């Protein structure tokens with residue numbers, strides 16, 4: 001994981017703790033990657049399947 005991603009994950013975690021909606025995240029906590037990099041993952045496209 002690069003440092004920029006690690007910093008963004010931390011920033012999103014803190015923002016979410018402060019009340020930000022999870023949809024506003026630019027990173028994915030589940031996959032520990034950029035949100036756009038796993039947007040096609042079945043877990044995101046069909047959340048009810050899990």
Ligand SMILES: [Zn+2]
Nearest residue numbers: 028030031038
């Ligand atoms: Zn993801």
